[in-house]
Amino acid sequence: MSYTPLLQQLIEALRCLPGVGPKSAQRMTFHLLERDPEGALRLAKALTEAVERVGRCDSCRTLSEAPLCPLCASQRRDRRLLCVVETPADVLAVEQSGAYAGLYFVLGGHLSPLDGIGPEEIGVDALLARAREGVEEVILATNPTVEGEATAHYIGELLREQGVGVSRIAHGVPLGGELEYVDGSTLTRALAGRKPI
Amino acid sequence: MSYTPLLQQLIEALRCLPGVGPKSAQRMTFHLLERDPEGALRLAKALTEAVERVGRCDSCRTLSEAPLCPLCASQRRDRRLLCVVETPADVLAVEQSGAYAGLYFVLGGHLSPLDGIGPEEIGVDALLARAREGVEEVILATNPTVEGEATAHYIGELLREQGVGVSRIAHGVPLGGELEYVDGSTLTRALAGRKPI
Ligand SMILES: [Zn+2]
Ligand SMILES: [Zn+2]
Numbered sequence: 142m143s144y145t146p147l148l149q150q151l152i153e154a155l156r157c158l159p160g161v162g163p164k165s166a167q168r169m170t171f172h173l174l175e176r177d178p179e180g181a182l183r184l185a186k187a188l189t190e191a192v193e194r195v196g197r198c199d200s201c202r203t204l205s206e207a208p209l210c211p212l213c214a215s216q217r218r219d220r221r222l223l224c225v226v227e228t229p230a231d232v233l234a235v236e237q238s239g240a241y242a243g244l245y246f247v248l249g250g251h252l253s254p255l256d257g258i259g260p261e262e263i264g265v266d267a268l269l270a271r272a273r274e275g276v277e278e279v280i281l282a283t284n285p286t287v288e289g290e291a292t293a294h295y296i297g298e299l300l301r302e303q304g305v306g307v308s309r310i311a312h313g314v315p316l317g318g319e320l321e322y323v324d325g326s327t328l329t330r331a332l333a334g335r336k337p338i
Numbered sequence: 339m340s341y342t343p344l345l346q347q348l349i350e351a352l353r354c355l356p357g358v359g360p361k362s363a364q365r366m367t368f369h370l371l372e373r374d375p376e377g378a379l380r381l382a383k384a385l386t387e388a389v390e391r392v393g394r395c396d397s398c399r400t401l402s403e404a405p406l407c408p409l410c411a412s413q414r415r416d417r418r419l420l421c422v423v424e425t426p427a428d429v430l431a432v433e434q435s436g437a438y439a440g441l442y443f444v445l446g447g448h449l450s451p452l453d454g455i456g457p458e459e460i461g462v463d464a465l466l467a468r469a470r471e472g473v474e475e476v477i478l479a480t481n482p483t484v485e486g487e488a489t490a491h492y493i494g495e496l497l498r499e500q501g502v503g504v505s506r507i508a509h510g511v512p513l514g515g516e517l518e519y520v521d522g523s524t525l526t527r528a529l530a531g532r533k534p535i
Contacts, residue, residue: 144430145392145401145402145403145404145407145408146403147384147387147388147391147392147403148388148392148401150384150387150388151384151385151387151388153384154377154380154381154383154384154385155355155381155384157370157374157377157378157380157381158352158355158366158369158370158381159365159366159369160362160365160366165357167427167430168356168357168427168518169355169356169357170388171401171425171426171427172355172356173354173355173385173388173389174388174389174392174401175401175425175426175446177354178389180351180354181354181385181388181389182385182386182389183351183354184351184352184354184355184382184385185381185382185383185385185386185389186351186382187344187347187348187350187351187352188348188351188370188378188379188381188382188385189379189382190344190347190348191344191345191347191348191367191370191371191378192370192371192375192378192379192382194344195342195344195345195371204342204345204368204371204372205342206342206343206344206345207342210342211342228368228372229368229372230364230365230368233341233364249372321365
């Protein structure tokens with residue numbers, strides 16, 4: 142093939158993006174170098190700054206460059222409600238439904254003993270401590286998958302022992318799907334239909 | 339919404355990639371920051387190096403960080419054949435067909451008077467000079483679109499006046515398509531079926 146080393150390097154580097162195969166990577170490379178070199182440099186800078194400066198919110202563990210994310214820092218959220226989700230993308234999905242005004246806790250995944258992911262890896266102790274800070278209801282919004290259900294069940298038991306109200310979002314969310322891809326109105330129904338567990 | 343400024347900046351910067359909408363950009367951002375920060379830094383470096391160092395081959399005008407691209411620098415190409423294409427991606431498409439062993443000339447587009455793109459913008463003088471360097475046949479492989487056909491016709495006339503043999507790739511390539519997306523076997527047929535014009 143006739144790629145020069147720097148073109149080859151860029152095509153390969155673009156493959157780190159989810160959903161980008163060899164053909165798309167080649168197309169992106171030519172597009173950037175021929176039509177949008179400024180966009181390419183802006184992207185390089187945005188990538189570097191984000192990797193170097195974005196960490197985790199001290200309170201909810203979502204992605205944030207400030208010690209507290211905008212949601213946790215806001216005075217307008219209901220601090221009696223805590224919604225537990227698997228990923229930062231799930232926080233956004235729930236926010237986009239517009240149906241929730243409480244705070245969040247991001248597990249960063251779900252229990253998966255075979256992969257060595259236990260309660261410690263998903264921050265269960267931090268969640269229990271967080272729930273003691275005036276939280277009246279914890280809404281478990283892990284994915285409606287087998288692993289998400291098992292994780293919700295495990296966390297729910299511990300919270301109940303601690304005397305905290307616990308609910309699970311209703312199964313308006315389609316079973317086997319991923320929360321991140323559920324539309325806002327389905328999430329609204331799921332939140333409204335939540336039941337104590 | 340609850341993106342922090344650096345997340346927002348990265349999501350917007352990713353939109354410079356062709357085919358990447360807001361939802362994909364968000365997905366890419368979370369993926370990179372949560373799962374592949376090294377990939378993100380590698381991509382940032384590859385983008386910067388490519389933009390800063392990749393220019394045009396002095397001879398064929400394709401993308402290259404060296405003064406001569408690997409094809410023009412090769413001793414194994416047939417210098418009597420010159421294939422004229424619109425873009426660097428088209429060079430790769432023809433190379434991938436495996437049916438051609440000559441050299442190339444990249445116009446960087448096609449004639450488009452309404453957009454102010456005339457013979458000078460697509461390097462017609464450079465092409466005519468290049469064709470005088472021992473070239474026996476110029477194969478016009480501009481896109482099989484109205485503009486590509488018009489460009490091929492215009493260039494073909496000038497080359498014939500100069501006494502150079504000229505051919506057009508056969509219409510095995512589907513009309514209205516873009517050369518970059520044609521499969522190798524179709525391109526092979528199109529090259530074999532080329533006719534003098
Ligand atoms: Zn937070
Ligand atoms: Zn060249």
